[in-house]
Amino acid sequence: MQTEATRSPDLSNLWMPFTANRQFKAHPRMLASARDMHYTAADGHRVLDGTSGLWCVNAGHGRRPIVDAISRQAAHLDYAPSFQIGHEDSFRAASEVAALMPAGLDRVFFTNSGSESVDTALKIALAYHRARGEGQRTRLIGRERGYHGVGFGGISVGGISPNRKAFSGVLLPGVDHLPHTHDLEHNAFSRGQPAWGGERFADALESLVALHDASTIAAVIVEPLAGSTGVLLPPRGYLERLRAITEKHGILLIFDEVITGFGRLGAATASAFFGVTPDLITMAKGISNAAVPAGAVAVRRSVHDTIIDASANGIEFFHGYTYSAHPMATAAVRATLGIYRDEGLFDRAKTLSAPFEEAAHALKGRRHVIDIRNLGLVAGIELAPRAGAPGARAAEVFAECFDRGVLVRYTGDIIAISPPLIIDEAQIGQIFGTLAEVLDTVD
């Protein structure tokens, strides 16, 4: 007799996010469990996680210290409001996050996701200028092909057209965009940061300042390395130049580190990796190893203090979430940061980035491959699109890799690889070896 556990569920009620629902429901692909570097699919086959879930399970799956911390907390303090009352773990978690941030960014606001972190950071930027008596600085600048989640703030500064077009009439006013930094003509097959175009791409900000005047611009937000759009790297000198220009004009610089935070590039943050310190850093994903939804914004102390000090009394910043610093999230954050520290995972990622780069670039010359780019434990493999069917080739590569036991991710015709930092060299070989085989079979 079939029990609920063995009967297939009705797929009709769930409206899946960022999914081709009809195709999925016609050919469902289900995950059943996960441990360390592997998922087990519902049909029982093991799948090596080449993407850390969705760029988030940096310490690998099912890690005991996190599972134990969450269970203990659920039994001990299931929920505590964060408005006008606190619980001690939230303060400890904030201190531990702050200790991993660049010097000066030691004030931490908790959220539940990357999208919430982005909208929080944009609001902090606006509140900051208003507190300094420059409330006319309301313009926000994002970048083409940027992904900053799905809130109205995030899609307004974001630069991915399908995410924006249905909502185009109600996006935030006064937003402008820098050009993206992808240039296959000059930078194809770069290893690490591309050499060409850094200052030139960043100087587009000077043009926007000339157009709008600095006195109207509150903040610039960029991903130091753009992940979701298909792994676009900052050319050398680019982030440094953005920092110099924003500083010169009193514009806040926000790094969206939802993907790059917590070891992805072999350092705690991309800011530390590149040696460029913004004014705010948005985080989520790896902050809790994705075991419980969590996010945060790290804020430069002087920005925080300006907002706090501008208010004579009472609430200084009218913003927050029912689940800001949820006890289960702060327990997961603390246990996760403990694993990163105890197992030296950021250094591990740094050490592995050389063999990872070799393995990725060994795909050069395979059919369809028009670019390979990499940094830390991230690689993007761009395929030539199939005539008349953009995205179809990468979708087939994804499906075939899954059937052969490797999870990769695709955006358009770009395959993205971003494994947990506990990966070993043999598993790196398995990911790129499987990709090589699959590229040979896909038309």
Ligand code: PLP
């Ligand atoms: N910002 C960046 C850079 C991201 O990559 C993402 C998600 O991939 C987000 C924001 C949104 O995060 P979430 O899906 O947790 O809202």
